[in-house]
Amino acid sequence: MKRSFTLVLVLIMMFTLTTGCQKSMPSNVGDPESTVETLTVATTADIFSMDPQLKKDVPSGRIKVLVFETLVRTDEFGNIVPAIAKKWEFVDDTTIHFTINEGIKFHNGESLTMEDILFSFQRGENAPQTGITMQAIDIPNCKAISDNVFEMNLKYPSGAIMVNLADSSCSIVPKAYIESVGEQKFAQEPIGTGPYTFDNWVSGDRIELSKFKDYWGDDPYFGEIVFRVIVESANRAIELETGGVDMAIDVLPADINRITENPELTLYRAPNYSVTYMAMNQQKEELSNVKVRKAISLALDLESIVDAVYGGTGSPGRGPMSSSVWGFNKNMQTVKQDKEKAKQLLTEAGYENGIEIQILTSDHQQRIDFCEIAQNQLAQVGIKCEVKIMEWGAYLDAIFLGEFDMTVLGFSYGADPVTGLTSVFHSEMFGANGNISWYRNEEVDSLLDAAKSEMDTKKRREMVEKVQKHISDDAVWVFIWQGENLTGTINGLEGFVLRPDSMNRLQDIYKE
Amino acid sequence: MLKYILKRLVMMIPVLIGVSFVVFTMMYFTPGDPARIILGESAKEHEVEAFRDELGLNDPFLLQYGNYLKNLTLKGDLGTSYSTGKPVTEEIVNRFPTTMLLAAMSILLAALIGIPVGIIAATKQYSVFDNVGTILSLVGVSMPNFWQGLVLIIIFSVMLGWLPASGFYGPLYWILPAITVGTSSAATIMRMTRSSMLEVIRQDYIRTARAKGQSEKKVIMKHALSNALIPVITVVGLSLGILLGGAVLTESVFSIPGLGKLMIDSIKQKNYPMVQGGVLFIAIIFCFINLAVDLLYAFVDPRIKSQYKSMRKTGKRAVKM
Numbered sequence: 001m002k003r004s005f006t007l008v009l010v011l012i013m014m015f016t017l018t019t020g021c022q023k024s025m026p027s028n029v030g031d032p033e034s035t036v037e038t039l040t041v042a043t044t045a046d047i048f049s050m051d052p053q054l055k056k057d058v059p060s061g062r063i064k065v066l067v068f069e070t071l072v073r074t075d076e077f078g079n080i081v082p083a084i085a086k087k088w089e090f091v092d093d094t095t096i097h098f099t100i101n102e103g104i105k106f107h108n109g110e111s112l113t114m115e116d117i118l119f120s121f122q123r124g125e126n127a128p129q130t131g132i133t134m135q136a137i138d139i140p141n142c143k144a145i146s147d148n149v150f151e152m153n154l155k156y157p158s159g160a161i162m163v164n165l166a167d168s169s170c171s172i173v174p175k176a177y178i179e180s181v182g183e184q185k186f187a188q189e190p191i192g193t194g195p196y197t198f199d200n201w202v203s204g205d206r207i208e209l210s211k212f213k214d215y216w217g218d219d220p221y222f223g224e225i226v227f228r229v230i231v232e233s234a235n236r237a238i239e240l241e242t243g244g245v246d247m248a249i250d251v252l253p254a255d256i257n258r259i260t261e262n263p264e265l266t267l268y269r270a271p272n273y274s275v276t277y278m279a280m281n282q283q284k285e286e287l288s289n290v291k292v293r294k295a296i297s298l299a300l301d302l303e304s305i306v307d308a309v310y311g312g313t314g315s316p317g318r319g320p321m322s323s324s325v326w327g328f329n330k331n332m333q334t335v336k337q338d339k340e341k342a343k344q345l346l347t348e349a350g351y352e353n354g355i356e357i358q359i360l361t362s363d364h365q366q367r368i369d370f371c372e373i374a375q376n377q378l379a380q381v382g383i384k385c386e387v388k389i390m391e392w393g394a395y396l397d398a399i400f401l402g403e404f405d406m407t408v409l410g411f412s413y414g415a416d417p418v419t420g421l422t423s424v425f426h427s428e429m430f431g432a433n434g435n436i437s438w439y440r441n442e443e444v445d446s447l448l449d450a451a452k453s454e455m456d457t458k459k460r461r462e463m464v465e466k467v468q469k470h471i472s473d474d475a476v477w478v479f480i481w482q483g484e485n486l487t488g489t490i491n492g493l494e495g496f497v498l499r500p501d502s503m504n505r506l507q508d509i510y511k512e
Numbered sequence: 513m514l515k516y517i518l519k520r521l522v523m524m525i526p527v528l529i530g531v532s533f534v535v536f537t538m539m540y541f542t543p544g545d546p547a548r549i550i551l552g553e554s555a556k557e558h559e560v561e562a563f564r565d566e567l568g569l570n571d572p573f574l575l576q577y578g579n580y581l582k583n584l585t586l587k588g589d590l591g592t593s594y595s596t597g598k599p600v601t602e603e604i605v606n607r608f609p610t611t612m613l614l615a616a617m618s619i620l621l622a623a624l625i626g627i628p629v630g631i632i633a634a635t636k637q638y639s640v641f642d643n644v645g646t647i648l649s650l651v652g653v654s655m656p657n658f659w660q661g662l663v664l665i666i667i668f669s670v671m672l673g674w675l676p677a678s679g680f681y682g683p684l685y686w687i688l689p690a691i692t693v694g695t696s697s698a699a700t701i702m703r704m705t706r707s708s709m710l711e712v713i714r715q716d717y718i719r720t721a722r723a724k725g726q727s728e729k730k731v732i733m734k735h736a737l738s739n740a741l742i743p744v745i746t747v748v749g750l751s752l753g754i755l756l757g758g759a760v761l762t763e764s765v766f767s768i769p770g771l772g773k774l775m776i777d778s779i780k781q782k783n784y785p786m787v788q789g790g791v792l793f794i795a796i797i798f799c800f801i802n803l804a805v806d807l808l809y810a811f812v813d814p815r816i817k818s819q820y821k822s823m824r825k826t827g828k829r830a831v832k833m
Contacts (some may be wrong), residue, residue, distance in 0.1 A: 046596075046777075047596075048550065048595050048596060049596065049597050057552060126562075184592075184597055188596070188597060188598060202606070202769065203596055203598065203603055203606060203607070203769065203774075204607065204769035204773060204774060204777075205679075205680075205767075205769035228678075228679065228767070229767065230678055232678075232764065232765065232767065234662075235665075235677060235678045235765070235766075238665060238669060238670055238677045238678075241670060242669050242670060242673060242676070242677055244676055244677060244678065244679070391543075391544070391780075392544070392549065392780060393543060393544020393546075393548075393549050393780070393781075393782050394542075394543035394544050396544065396545065396548050396549065397543050397544060397545060399553075400548070400557075409553070411554075412554075431557075432556075432557040432560070433557050434554065434556070
């Protein structure tokens with residue numbers, strides 16, 4: 001009796017201890033009597049750091065756009081629209097005057113000052129994620145010229161400066177708060193000027209935001225937004241279906257029917273800025289020959305591959321850029337499969353007996369599927385492929401050291417393509433800097449350099465289009481797939497716009 | 513007994529140092545650069561290099577391990593997670609209650625099902641109950657956890673709408689994961705109880721007990737079960753230890769923020785401090801559970817208890833554990 005009693009006591013203690021330590025959801029979630037409206041969103045992965053200048057990843061970015069604001073922002077079409085700055089004026093090619101909105105406050109109640117804006121750029125000067133977005137800014141010479149006008153000087157004229165300023169790495173951060181709490185605490189308990197305050201982050205489980213009552217802009221409808229980390233795509237769809245969440249981000253093709261066939265749910269689809277490609281390492285003898293690279297492209301039936309691998313989402317690649325990115329060359333078309341032409345090009349290149357080559361990929365299921373189909377199709381023109389699969393960390397080491405023949409990878413452009421094209425095709429970016437194909441074309445280099453500082457939009461667009469043509473003619477990549485964003489929601493959420501950069505403005509959503 | 517416990521606790525120290533060294537060495541020599549993984553493939557080479565410096569990854573191996581050990585032993589500091597910037601101890605402390613609750617409920621469920629079914633199957637050997645129990649236990653052991661979890665979600669969340677599909681926010685959320693994990697453990701416990709009981713009930717002292725006219729219930733519950741429980745406790749202890757290290761697949765299927773998922777994510781990210789801290793923590797848990805299981809033997813089996821007592825009187829180690 002005594003022993004049984006002890007056992008029961010121990011069990012009760014264990015249960016109390018564990019349940020006591022459990023962190024429950026906010027009390028109002030699923031509570032019909034609560035006056036606070038909560039939007040629950042199933043997100044794909046946990047966030048890393050909330051410091052906008054430290055780490056750039058999509059799951060964190062989705063939350064940063066609600067907590068922080070930039071001087072200007074882009075709308076869903078990529079146009080520059082006001083944010084913290086209500087207007088801006090180019091005094092000359094290298095000087096911009098930003099007039100700041102009045103009455104902007106940080107989440108701790110302190111007013112935004114010119115010092116905060118200057119500090120944000122000074123802090124970003126040496127931060128890991130601002131190398132590209134802030135590279136044109138002459139930070140030591142930026143200054144406040146009145147209480148509400150900020151002067152930004154540039155090192156050189158930059159056609160991409162406004163788009164870069166809309167990037168979350170150029171978010172305006174609170175100087176006094178960061179100096180008092182330190183960088184590390186700021187990254188975990190950030191404050192910004194955005195419509196939502198960062199309340200709670202339960203690592204691996206959820207992130208809770210609540211409406212900032214002193215927000216200077218339009219009052220958001222939802223009092224709270226909870227991001228639940230649900231890594232499995234099927235589970236995100238099931239949670240949406242069973243009412244566990246109001247929105248499921250990044251629905252996979254296998255779950256599309258589950259949502260579209262349910263009359264209580266809505267599926268939003270929009271092309272995004274990402275492309276998936278197969279890079280060919282031009283340090284390898286066979287692949288340095290453009291005829292071999294073209295033969296590889298021609299051997300593949302991209303339409304059927306995309307259908308099989310991506311379940312009909314997105315579309316086959318039409319060049320190095322996604323067709324939704326500004327400056328896309330509309331003359332670019334998907335390479336059609338032509339096995340005879342591929343064999344002929346191989347013969348002309350001196351490989352009439354075919355070649356043996358390796359495709360390296362990470363343990364990403366869709367990329368593995370692509371490799372297996374490509375292996376079969378390439379064999380039909382005499383290209384014998386070995387598919388090698390590596391764990392992500394080891395894979396990154398291998399590709400940046402150039403230890404591969406061909407590899408499948410994804411790339412996402414920003415709203416302005418010059419920065420992206422430069423990072424993956426400019427010869428100054430060889431290897432670990434991004435140009436893993438080791439591609440060199442002097443004309444592409446000079447066009448990209450010129451486009452970087454060109455202020456005339458039309459001329460800049462022509463340059464970008466020419467770059468795409470060169471890259472396509474040189475068959476630098478096999479252009480596999482243009483991505484698509486898929487998000488499922490419950491019915492009745494109005495005002496939701498699925499953006500191509502995935503940085504959706506949840507503050508604009510409301511219920512009728 | 514106290515002396516024995518103290519001795520076991522002291523013996524843990526070299527074990528844990530050894531574990532920390534092995535894990536540190538393995539993580540150091542596996543391919544993959546944590547700085548590159550964290551900053552992503554779009555980061556430039558100089559940015560990655562600067563981040564490596566900041567994390568101290570450019571220091572020589574022994575210096576890195578020495579610093580780690582110094583911070584651990586002198587300050588009790590397990591370091592900071594590369595990915596979240598939070599202290600490793602905080603991350604583990606935040607996740608452990610979830611894992612512990614899942615493990616406790618699963619083991620409780622497994623024991624409540626496995627032991628009684630095992631006893632009945634053994635006492636009624638080759639009966640319909642025994643055959644059905646054996647088949648069910650085989651199914652339970654063979655069924656992959658992730659598949660079982662998905663089937664339960666489809667039935668109870670999607671089709672019936674009775675239980676939530678993911679998360680771990682309250683009793684309703686606990687049911688499906690506990691069943692998923694508990695089923696396979698229950699099957700193992702059932703099989704172990706059955707075979708152990710079968711062995712015991714053929715012993716002479718059971719026949720003697722019956723010959724003395726004791727009721728069958730008393731014979732089974734008092735004489736047979738006490739002696740048959742030792743291997744069952746070992747299995748329960750081992751299962752609990754494994755579950756406290758995290759039920760990785762179940763945590764993934766049900767999106768439970770437990771220790772197992774944290775460890776897998778950290779290994780993928782080459783998050784050295786998090787992996788080292790996590791493994792060390794799990795090693796400590798294992799050591800304590802092994803100790804608890806050894807002590808529980810005495811609680812269950814009077815022969816072992818008397819051996820402990822004689823050890824205390826003579827001051828010699830009477831039980832070889």
